[in-house]
Amino acid sequence: MDSTAVAQTGTEGKNWGGGNQPLKASYGKLMMWFFITSDALTFSGFLAAYGFTRFKFIEEWPIADEVFNHFPFLHGVDAPMYYVALMTFILIFSSVTMVLAVDAGHQMNKSKVTFYMALTILGGAIFLGSQAWEWKNFIQGEYGAVETKSGKILQFVDNDGKRVAIQDFAPRHESYRQQHTGDKGAWYVSESNLPEYHIDDVKEAFKSNDNLLVRTMQLNEEKEKTILSREESMKYLEERGVDLIFGANLSKNEYGAPLFGGFFFFITGFHGFHVFSGVVLLIITFFNVLIGTYEKRGHYEMVEKVGLYWHFVDLVWVFVFTFFYLV
Amino acid sequence: MAHDAAHHEGSTKRIWSVFLILSILTIVEVILGILRLDVLVFTEIVSMSLQNWIFIILTIYKAYYITWAFMHMEHESAGLRRTVVWTGVFLICYLITILLVEGGYIHDVYVNGYMTWDF
Numbered sequence: 418m419d420s421t422a423v424a425q426t427g428t429e430g431k432n433w434g435g436g437n438q439p440l441k442a443s444y445g446k447l448m449m450w451f452f453i454t455s456d457a458l459t460f461s462g463f464l465a466a467y468g469f470t471r472f473k474f475i476e477e478w479p480i481a482d483e484v485f486n487h488f489p490f491l492h493g494v495d496a497p498m499y500y501v502a503l504m505t506f507i508l509i510f511s512s513v514t515m516v517l518a519v520d521a522g523h524q525m526n527k528s529k530v531t532f533y534m535a536l537t538i539l540g541g542a543i544f545l546g547s548q549a550w551e552w553k554n555f556i557q558g559e560y561g562a563v564e565t566k567s568g569k570i571l572q573f574v575d576n577d578g579k580r581v582a583i584q585d586f587a588p589r590h591e592s593y594r595q596q597h598t599g600d601k602g603a604w605y606v607s608e609s610n611l612p613e614y615h616i617d618d619v620k621e622a623f624k625s626n627d628n629l630l631v632r633t634m635q636l637n638e639e640k641e642k643t644i645l646s647r648e649e650s651m652k653y654l655e656e657r658g659v660d661l662i663f664g665a666n667l668s669k670n671e672y673g674a675p676l677f678g679g680f681f682f683f684i685t686g687f688h689g690f691h692v693f694s695g696v697v698l699l700i701i702t703f704f705n706v707l708i709g710t711y712e713k714r715g716h717y718e719m720v721e722k723v724g725l726y727w728h729f730v731d732l733v734w735v736f737v738f739t740f741f742y743l744v
Numbered sequence: 745m746a747h748d749a750a751h752h753e754g755s756t757k758r759i760w761s762v763f764l765i766l767s768i769l770t771i772v773e774v775i776l777g778i779l780r781l782d783v784l785v786f787t788e789i790v791s792m793s794l795q796n797w798i799f800i801i802l803t804i805y806k807a808y809y810i811t812w813a814f815m816h817m818e819h820e821s822a823g824l825r826r827t828v829v830w831t832g833v834f835l836i837c838y839l840i841t842i843l844l845v846e847g848g849y850i851h852d853v854y855v856n857g858y859m860t861w862d863f
Contacts, residue, residue: 432823440824447824454828461836465843472847473854482777502774506767513763516814520755567863633862640785657863728814732807739803743777744796 449722453729456691460733463687464740467680477569477634479673480642481742483580487554501742504547505734508692511540512731519724522717527706530720534703537727541696548689555681558664562671563619565657570673572632573623574644581629583614583661587622590615616661623654634673681741688737691730698723762813769802 428434440447471478482497489500518533561583563571573581590613595601597608623629631650635643645653662671670678702723711717776784776795784795812818817825854861 439821440827441821442824450824450828454831457832458835461832461839465836465839468840469843469847472844473850475848475851476855498774498777502770505770509763509766509770512810512814513759516759517756519816520759565862567861569862635862725815728810731814732810735803735806735810739773739799743773743799 443718445718445722446725449725453725456729457733460684460687460736463680463684464736467684467740470674470676470680474674474676476636477674478636479634479677480636480640484555484672485551485742487551489550498742500547500551501738504544504551505738507540507544507547508731508734511537511544512728514540515724515727519717519721522711522720525712525717527709527712530706530711530717531703534699534706534720538696538699538703541692541699541727545689545692545696548685548692552682552685555678556664556666558662558671560671561614561661561663563616563654563658564660564662564669565653566659567657568675569657570634570662570671571653571658572642572671574630574632576628576630578644580632583619583663586626586629587614587619589613590618612661614661614663616658619661620654620658624651684737684741688730688733691733695723695727695730698726758813762809765809766806769806773799773802 426434429436432439442450485501486495486497487500488494488496514533514536518530518537521529521533559582560572560580563583565571573583573586575581590611592611594611596611597606599605599607627647629650630647631645631653633643633645633653637643662669664671665678665681667679667682669675672678702719705711705719706717711719776798780795784798785793787794789797811829817828
């Protein structure tokens with residue numbers, strides 16, 4: 418019997434002596450916390466990469482207030498930040514209803530859990546819709562810009578420094594050919610829409626329009642974009658302009674540094690994907706609450722675990738809000 | 745049972761007061777972001793404007809409330825709390841320092857090492 422004896426350390430009753438649960442949390446909750454920790458590091462990696470790129474192009478990064486300045490039903494009104502602030506509130510409030518649901522779960526109050534979880538799902542769905550609208554505005558763009566030989570961006574302003582859209586001063590491009598669609602030529606060949614505007618027309622229109630100036634990506638000492646003089650504007654546009662950009666995609670955008678668009682899509686997209694999976698988890702749990710699964714189980718710990726994930730999504734948004742829209 | 749009810753009332757109150765704090769902090773951030781006061785925007789502290797420092801500190805403060813109150817971190821054991829928070833905080837600080845310093849360096853190389861990048 419001696420050979421199987423285990424050395425006694427005299428710490429058996431203590432927290433880390435073995436034989437008890439020092440973290441005093443169930444397996445499921447513990448694993449959710451570890452998942453959240455690793456996911457937090459993933460998001461930090463993305464945001465730190467965003468910071469890296471921004472520091473690399475610190476003197477020409479787009480100004481968030483100028484990019485995200487739309488609000489529903491306020492067309493053409495410059496409303497920086499209000500919309501994201503609203504989205505932040507929606508998400509924080511859905512966090513509140515979530516924690517109220519968890520709280521009701523502790524009291525085994527099924528109807529209250531149901532009610533608060535429904536509100537949380539609603540909040541998550543509204544947030545996702547808002548994000549879709551935000552993406553739509555970002556992708557569509559508003560003013561358009563000229564791309565230079567070196568891949569930089571030139572934007573247009575009037576004499577007062579107010580942004581001018583390319584569509585407002587340049588004529589539509591009269592193409593010498595029509596769009597090739599399947600029914601007009603070889604049926605197996607087609608092409609995307611012909612560009613509506615052309616860089617040569619923009620250059621011509623700019624020359625004949627005296628109150629237009631060019632704005633570069635460069636930030637000046639006032640932390641605003643540099644506006645060139647009329648002569649310099651002409652020279653810049655004539656010598657450097659090679660193409661037009663409307664809106665944003667993964668490789669170019671009319672707001673400035675191409676990577677700005679990439680990071681916007683990737684980080685808000687990855688966060689949106691988290692919100693989406695959160696809503697799916699919430700819906701599954703919601704129906705389980707309805708059919709009384711947790712009532713029978715005797716505790717609502719599943720609501721608590723999904724709640725942890727949901728709060729984490731809110732937590733990440735707080736940081737995305739700061740680093741994308743405020744700083 | 746009476747004790748449970750009292751505890752419950754306290755926790756609901758805490759939820760609403762934390763919501764109030766988070767809302768106020770967000771409103772302050774938005775107001776500062778819209779006003780862009782010259783005093784805050786043009787005062788540099790450790791290579792960042794005072795405005796940005798305020799935003800970041802308020803954000804961390806909000807993160808603290810969300811984790812502690814909403815995620816019930818304040819009721820977890822010290823071991824679990826440290827496992828999650830210290831790991832995150834140390835690794836994130838390390839990551840940010842390395843990447844931001846490196847980004848600044850590459851910026852300097854772009855500016856000083858070449859004739860121009862804008863042609």
